[in-house]
Amino acid sequence: MRRTRFDDWPCPIARATDLIGDWWTPLVLRDLFFGLRRFDEIQRELGIPRSVLTQRLDRLVEEGMVTKVAYEEHPPRFEYRLTDKGRDFWGVLAAMWRWASDHQWGDESPSIVLKDRDTGRVVRPLVVDEATGEPLDVRTVRIGRAPAG
């Protein structure tokens, strides 16, 4: 079934949904963020069908979030690296991590957490207003027309 595309909608949430709606994609990105780079590594780690992983990586390359780099010439072998645009997506994954950790374990807690690499302190992502540092409250914002210029 061909799904509805949202990639030319005027709403940023719609355009992000168009990407995330390819439902393995956040997991492929997660693996890239945490150091996997090779097709076979990601394929094994996720247990994802090879054809699906090929499609997802091709889409990420096409979106400019990932580059495909040859690391061996004979035979030709490639690895996948996040671009700046891809790395910026970490905020979305971090927000997903926080929400699901808080709400998708019922009475239990997840067995894994994010930790500071140096100190081991548990890190909890939070979405704030960049200008004030205050947690972002949907009740205080509205959608409006962008300023001219």
Added chain:
Amino acid sequence: MRRTRFDDWPCPIARATDLIGDWWTPLVLRDLFFGLRRFDEIQRELGIPRSVLTQRLDRLVEEGMVTKVAYEEHPPRFEYRLTDKGRDFWGVLAAMWRWASDHQWGDESPSIVLKDRDTGRVVRPLVVDEATGEPLDVRTVRIGRAPAG
């Protein structure tokens, strides 16, 4: 095609993906966040097939993110309201908004922005480390086992 489910995976990103992977869901939530409550309003605003909207709202009710409340008895009519768990999802949508605003318009900018409801100031969501208020850098975190207790 039945898709792979991620809702019992140990990774929070996977569990959030299971929900977002139903690719209209973030848009249905967006509409609820911005004040739509009735099936027909959401259906018209999104142009979503009625059967798909029914499925998505049922899932959100089942997840405990939305409640279905009767607002008229004869004939029976219902509206949908976000629960606390649903409202917490705003962080994910806000992070998606920021990333797509920054990266999915090519050389242009989105025609819509988030604004402070009172002052009209443009609001930019940012994902930070809750403890320090610093932007969250994936290179400084790792995935680790949750502390006991």
